[in-house]
Amino acid sequence: MKGYLRLSIWVFIGLVGLLLAITGIGGGAHLWARTTAPQESISLSADWLQEWEQGREHIGLFRGHCQITQGATTWQADKMVVWVESADVDSTVVEDRLVIWLEGNVQEISATGHRSDSSRLLKLRTIAGVDLSVRGRVSDQPAIDDALYIRALKQRFAGTPEAALARSELLQTQLTVDPPALTIPPGSGNSGFANPGVMTPQLGQPAPSMNNSPAPAAMRRVRIFPRSAVPFDVRSFRNENTLPPEQVVQLTGGVTIIVDGIERVGVIDLSADNAVIWTTALGKEEFSTESLQTGDTPYQVYLEGNIVIRQGENIVRATRAFYDAREDRALILDAELKSIIPDQQGLTVRVRAESIRQLSRDTFQARNAYVTTSQLGEPVYRIQSSDIFIDQRTWSPWSQPTVDPETGLLKPNTIPWVTAQNNAFVFGSVPLLYAPVISGPAEDPNIPIQGFTFGQDNIFGSQIRTRWDAFQIFGLQKPADTRWTLEADYLSDRGPFLATDGKYRGLDNYGNSFFGQGLAAYVNDGGVDNLGLNRRDLAFPNANRGIVDAQHRHQFLNGIELQAEAGYASDRNFREQYYEQQFDTGKDLEMYLGMTQRYDQLAWSIWGRPSVNDFEYTTQWLPRGDLFVLGTPLLSNILSYSSHSSVGYAQLDNAAPPPDPNDLFTPLPYYTDANGLVAMTRHAIEAPFQLGELMLAPYAMGEAAFWSDGFTNDSVDRFYGRAGLRANLQMWRVYPYVQSDLYNLNGLAHRMNFGADYGYAASSTSLSEIPQWNEFDDNSQERFRERLVVNTFGGILPNVFEPRNYAVRSGAATGVADPYHELVDDQQVLALAWTHRLQTKVGPPERLRIKDWMTLDLGVNYYPDASRDNFGESFGLFNARYAWYVGDRTSIHASTLLDFFDDGQKIFNVGVLTQRSVRGSAYVGFRQVDGGALLSQILTASYSYQMSPKWISTAGTAYDVGEGQNRGQSLTITRVGESFLVHLGASYDASKNNPGIAISIEPKLGNRKTSPTMISPLMGAGF
Structure with missing residues (x-):
C-alpha cells in the first residue's frame, strides 16, 4: 500500500511537469502588438530555414510546420519560400514587402473562416517589422537549384512582364509563346499571383519570348580539313534527281569534318579515310571548305575507313558510319563507343558492337554488343548482349538541377544509363550466366559477380565463397543509393552457407526521406563452434542456423x-562465429517498433520491443512511452528547465544458459525474472550566470520512480535528488611569432579550459534493491562478463569491478535524459577537468585554417566520503588523453585510466600512426589492462604499402608481452590487374589455434571505392 501511495505522489509530480512542458511557461513564447494592416507586424516560423541575399531581396526557404501570422489571420503549410524587400516610405518609416509561396497542406485561418489549398501565393506588407522564429537548423547557403525554390519562382513570375527579368533563374523551354495581354491595376506592381493562362517554362528549355517576332533559326557551321598533312581529293556535283536538288560531295584521301554552332548538339568531329556529303544544292558546282547554314538545312555524311567520331566526352571508332546533322541521328557499323563518366575521376565506359545507332545526342542503341570499363581489346569478363541502350537519366532522388556556368540557366544532373537485353556473363569465351534484362548506371559495368574466394582453415575447412550483385542476378533495375548482395558459399567442415545483405536510401512520394539496411543468413551446420581459448569445440542445439538483422528509419518533415x-x-553463438566483427562492434539484435517526434524543446516517443532471443538480457517493453523537455527557459531566461518522464509495461528475464556445459556461463547478478509497470519522472532546474570570466551554474534534479516488481517480487519505489554547482573558466594566450617548417607551425595559440562539477545526491532506495530494467551493456560485453567471473576471478567478481558500481562512480546516469536511470545511489563527488589545446594555422595564405597541433585532456574525481563512494580512496577515475599531430602525416596518441585503491584498474595505451598519402600507412601501439587477477599487455603493429602500381601488401601482428604469448598475425599480398584484384592472404589466430590461407579474386567493378581487403585508399582513382 505504501508503494502505491508513493506512486500517486509520483503521478502528481509527473502531471505538473507535463503541464509545464505543454504550456511552455516562460518558454520563449512571443507576443506581438497588433494594429490595423499594414501597421500589423508579420511573424514567420518553421522548423528549418535556408536563407540568402539576392540583389535587394532577402530570400528564405522554410520547411516543417511553416506558419505566417499577421493580425487575426494565420497561414500554415508544410513548406514555403519567402521573398522580402524593404523600401523607405519616408525618412522614418520602412515598409517590408513579402511575396510568399506556400506548398503542402496550406491552411488559412481567420475570423471569417477556414480555407484549405494544396498551394498558394501571397503578397503581404507591413511597416511594423517581420519577426522570425526557427526551431531547428538554419543555413545561409544559397539554394537557387532547390526544387521547391524553382517551383515557387515560376509561380511568382508567371504571367508578369517581370518574367523576362527572371530569365537567369528560370528553367529553359524550347517553346516560344506570346504572352496574353496583361492588365495590371495601378499601384499593384508585381502582383506575384499565378496567371493560369500563361504557359510556364519547362526544364532544359529557353524562357518564353516576350515579343511577337519569331526567334531566329539556329545557325550551323561546317568546316572540312585534311586528316593529315596530305591534302584530300574532292569531287562535287549537283544531283537533279531529288526534290529539291541536292549537292553531293565525295572526299577521299583522309578528311576531318567539324560541325558546330547548334547549342543542343555541341561540336561534332568526324574523321575518316573517305566521306560522302549530301546537302542543299549549291548555286554552282563549287566546293567550299567552310560554309554557314541554318539548322534545318539538310546535311548528311557517309564515312568509311578508320572512322573516329568525337562528340563531347563521347568517342566512337568504326569502319562505316552514316550521320544526319539536321536530325542528330547516326548509324555506325563495327563500332566501339567510349564515354567518360562524370564525377568519376575519368572512368571510361566502353561499348563494342556490331552496330550502334545514335538516336539523339545522348541516346545510343548497340546491337550484338558488350559493355565494360576495362580498356583491354577484349576483356577477360564481360556482359554480352543482343541490344544495349545508353541514355542520360536523373538517377538519385537527392539529385538537384545545377546552374550552367556558361548560360546561367538550370540544367538537370544526369548520368549515363545502360539497359541491356538478352545478356550472358562471359568469362573468356565461356558463357556462365544469363539474364533477360540488366539496367543500371554506366559506371557499374553490370558484372553480377563481385568476389570469388578459395580458403582453408581449421574452423570452416575448405571454403569456396562467392558474392553476387542481386539486381543483376534477378534482372532488376538498380535504384539509386541502393546495394543488394547475395553470398553463396560452401564450407567443407560446416555445410552450404547462403546470405544476403544490402543498404538503401531514398525519398517517398511526399518528399520524406528513409534509409535502412539488412542482413539474412542461413547455414545447415554440420560442425562445431570455435570461439577462442576454452571454447574451441562448442555444440549448438540445431543444425539449421541463421540470423536476421534489419533496420529501417523513416523521417517526416x-x-x-x-x-x-x-x-x-x-542460437547464442551463431553471430559470434560467422559475423564476429558485427557481434563485437555492431548494434544488438532487437525486435523494435517505435515513433518519435521532436518539436522545439519537446520530444516524445512511443515504442515496443518484444524479446525473441532468450539467450540475451533484453527487457521486453509492451509498450513504453517517453516524454522529454530539454532546455526550456523560465523567468526570462534566468532558469533552464528539463525533464524526462517514462512509463511502460516491462518483462525482464534472465538469459538462458548455453546448451553446451563447456561454454562458460555465470548469470549476471543485477538481472532477475520480473514483470510489471515501470515508471519514472525526472525534473531538473539550472541557473547559469557569469561572474567575471567564470561561468557558474547551480543545478538541482529530482526523480520519482516506481517498479512493480523487484528481486523479492515486491514493488520498489525510489525518490532521488541531486544538487550541485558547475563551474567553467577559459584562458588563452597567443604566440604569433612561433614558426617551424619542421613541425609545420605558423603561429601558436594555447587554449585552456578548467571545469568542475560538485554534486551531492541522496536516494531513498539502495541500487542493490533495484534490478537493471534498462540495459547499459552491449550483448558482446555481457557475454564477456558471463565468462570473466569464472575464467579470471574463480567464480566471484570483486566488488571493485562490479559494473553498476563503476557506473555510479563515474556518474553515468546523473543526467536528466540518461537512458538507464537505475544507476544512481547516495553519493558526493567533485569531478575536475583540465583541457589544453595548442593550435596553429595551416593551408595557403589566402585560406588559412585553424588546426589542433597538440591536445591534452586531464580529469579526476574527488570523493569526500571515500569509504562509501570510492573503496576508501579520496581520488579516483584519473584519466588523461594526449595527441600530438607532428605533421600532416604522423601523429602520436596516448591515454590512461587509473584507480588508486588496491587492485584498481590501470589501463593505458600509446601508439604512433604515420601515413604517406596513397602509398600506405603504418601503426605501432602498446596497450595494458591491469586489474587484480587480470593482466594483459598487448603490442600491436600493422602496415599497408603500395609497393608498385601493380602490387600492394598489408600485414598485422599482435603479441602479449605480459604472458609472453603470440596472439596472431595476418598478411595479404594483392595483385592489381586490368580486370581483377587477386588477393593472396595468410593468417593465424592463436586464441582459436586457427591457421588459415585464402586466395580471393575480386573484379574491378567500375570506380568502386571499397574492397573486402580494406586496401581501397591505395588503389587510386582507377578503382
Whole structure:
C-alpha cells in the first residue's frame, strides 16, 4: 500500500511537469502588438530555414510546420519560400514587402473562416517589422537549384512582364509563346499571383519570348580539313534527281569534318579515310571548305575507313558510319563507343558492337554488343548482349538541377544509363550466366559477380565463397543509393552457407526521406563452434542456423520519425562465429517498433520491443512511452528547465544458459525474472550566470520512480535528488611569432579550459534493491562478463569491478535524459577537468585554417566520503588523453585510466600512426589492462604499402608481452590487374589455434571505392 501511495505522489509530480512542458511557461513564447494592416507586424516560423541575399531581396526557404501570422489571420503549410524587400516610405518609416509561396497542406485561418489549398501565393506588407522564429537548423547557403525554390519562382513570375527579368533563374523551354495581354491595376506592381493562362517554362528549355517576332533559326557551321598533312581529293556535283536538288560531295584521301554552332548538339568531329556529303544544292558546282547554314538545312555524311567520331566526352571508332546533322541521328557499323563518366575521376565506359545507332545526342542503341570499363581489346569478363541502350537519366532522388556556368540557366544532373537485353556473363569465351534484362548506371559495368574466394582453415575447412550483385542476378533495375548482395558459399567442415545483405536510401512520394539496411543468413551446420581459448569445440542445439538483422528509419518533415528493427539469431553463438566483427562492434539484435517526434524543446516517443532471443538480457517493453523537455527557459531566461518522464509495461528475464556445459556461463547478478509497470519522472532546474570570466551554474534534479516488481517480487519505489554547482573558466594566450617548417607551425595559440562539477545526491532506495530494467551493456560485453567471473576471478567478481558500481562512480546516469536511470545511489563527488589545446594555422595564405597541433585532456574525481563512494580512496577515475599531430602525416596518441585503491584498474595505451598519402600507412601501439587477477599487455603493429602500381601488401601482428604469448598475425599480398584484384592472404589466430590461407579474386567493378581487403585508399582513382 505504501508503494502505491508513493506512486500517486509520483503521478502528481509527473502531471505538473507535463503541464509545464505543454504550456511552455516562460518558454520563449512571443507576443506581438497588433494594429490595423499594414501597421500589423508579420511573424514567420518553421522548423528549418535556408536563407540568402539576392540583389535587394532577402530570400528564405522554410520547411516543417511553416506558419505566417499577421493580425487575426494565420497561414500554415508544410513548406514555403519567402521573398522580402524593404523600401523607405519616408525618412522614418520602412515598409517590408513579402511575396510568399506556400506548398503542402496550406491552411488559412481567420475570423471569417477556414480555407484549405494544396498551394498558394501571397503578397503581404507591413511597416511594423517581420519577426522570425526557427526551431531547428538554419543555413545561409544559397539554394537557387532547390526544387521547391524553382517551383515557387515560376509561380511568382508567371504571367508578369517581370518574367523576362527572371530569365537567369528560370528553367529553359524550347517553346516560344506570346504572352496574353496583361492588365495590371495601378499601384499593384508585381502582383506575384499565378496567371493560369500563361504557359510556364519547362526544364532544359529557353524562357518564353516576350515579343511577337519569331526567334531566329539556329545557325550551323561546317568546316572540312585534311586528316593529315596530305591534302584530300574532292569531287562535287549537283544531283537533279531529288526534290529539291541536292549537292553531293565525295572526299577521299583522309578528311576531318567539324560541325558546330547548334547549342543542343555541341561540336561534332568526324574523321575518316573517305566521306560522302549530301546537302542543299549549291548555286554552282563549287566546293567550299567552310560554309554557314541554318539548322534545318539538310546535311548528311557517309564515312568509311578508320572512322573516329568525337562528340563531347563521347568517342566512337568504326569502319562505316552514316550521320544526319539536321536530325542528330547516326548509324555506325563495327563500332566501339567510349564515354567518360562524370564525377568519376575519368572512368571510361566502353561499348563494342556490331552496330550502334545514335538516336539523339545522348541516346545510343548497340546491337550484338558488350559493355565494360576495362580498356583491354577484349576483356577477360564481360556482359554480352543482343541490344544495349545508353541514355542520360536523373538517377538519385537527392539529385538537384545545377546552374550552367556558361548560360546561367538550370540544367538537370544526369548520368549515363545502360539497359541491356538478352545478356550472358562471359568469362573468356565461356558463357556462365544469363539474364533477360540488366539496367543500371554506366559506371557499374553490370558484372553480377563481385568476389570469388578459395580458403582453408581449421574452423570452416575448405571454403569456396562467392558474392553476387542481386539486381543483376534477378534482372532488376538498380535504384539509386541502393546495394543488394547475395553470398553463396560452401564450407567443407560446416555445410552450404547462403546470405544476403544490402543498404538503401531514398525519398517517398511526399518528399520524406528513409534509409535502412539488412542482413539474412542461413547455414545447415554440420560442425562445431570455435570461439577462442576454452571454447574451441562448442555444440549448438540445431543444425539449421541463421540470423536476421534489419533496420529501417523513416523521417517526416514535421519532425516525426518511424523506426523499425527485426533482429533474430537461431542460437547464442551463431553471430559470434560467422559475423564476429558485427557481434563485437555492431548494434544488438532487437525486435523494435517505435515513433518519435521532436518539436522545439519537446520530444516524445512511443515504442515496443518484444524479446525473441532468450539467450540475451533484453527487457521486453509492451509498450513504453517517453516524454522529454530539454532546455526550456523560465523567468526570462534566468532558469533552464528539463525533464524526462517514462512509463511502460516491462518483462525482464534472465538469459538462458548455453546448451553446451563447456561454454562458460555465470548469470549476471543485477538481472532477475520480473514483470510489471515501470515508471519514472525526472525534473531538473539550472541557473547559469557569469561572474567575471567564470561561468557558474547551480543545478538541482529530482526523480520519482516506481517498479512493480523487484528481486523479492515486491514493488520498489525510489525518490532521488541531486544538487550541485558547475563551474567553467577559459584562458588563452597567443604566440604569433612561433614558426617551424619542421613541425609545420605558423603561429601558436594555447587554449585552456578548467571545469568542475560538485554534486551531492541522496536516494531513498539502495541500487542493490533495484534490478537493471534498462540495459547499459552491449550483448558482446555481457557475454564477456558471463565468462570473466569464472575464467579470471574463480567464480566471484570483486566488488571493485562490479559494473553498476563503476557506473555510479563515474556518474553515468546523473543526467536528466540518461537512458538507464537505475544507476544512481547516495553519493558526493567533485569531478575536475583540465583541457589544453595548442593550435596553429595551416593551408595557403589566402585560406588559412585553424588546426589542433597538440591536445591534452586531464580529469579526476574527488570523493569526500571515500569509504562509501570510492573503496576508501579520496581520488579516483584519473584519466588523461594526449595527441600530438607532428605533421600532416604522423601523429602520436596516448591515454590512461587509473584507480588508486588496491587492485584498481590501470589501463593505458600509446601508439604512433604515420601515413604517406596513397602509398600506405603504418601503426605501432602498446596497450595494458591491469586489474587484480587480470593482466594483459598487448603490442600491436600493422602496415599497408603500395609497393608498385601493380602490387600492394598489408600485414598485422599482435603479441602479449605480459604472458609472453603470440596472439596472431595476418598478411595479404594483392595483385592489381586490368580486370581483377587477386588477393593472396595468410593468417593465424592463436586464441582459436586457427591457421588459415585464402586466395580471393575480386573484379574491378567500375570506380568502386571499397574492397573486402580494406586496401581501397591505395588503389587510386582507377578503382
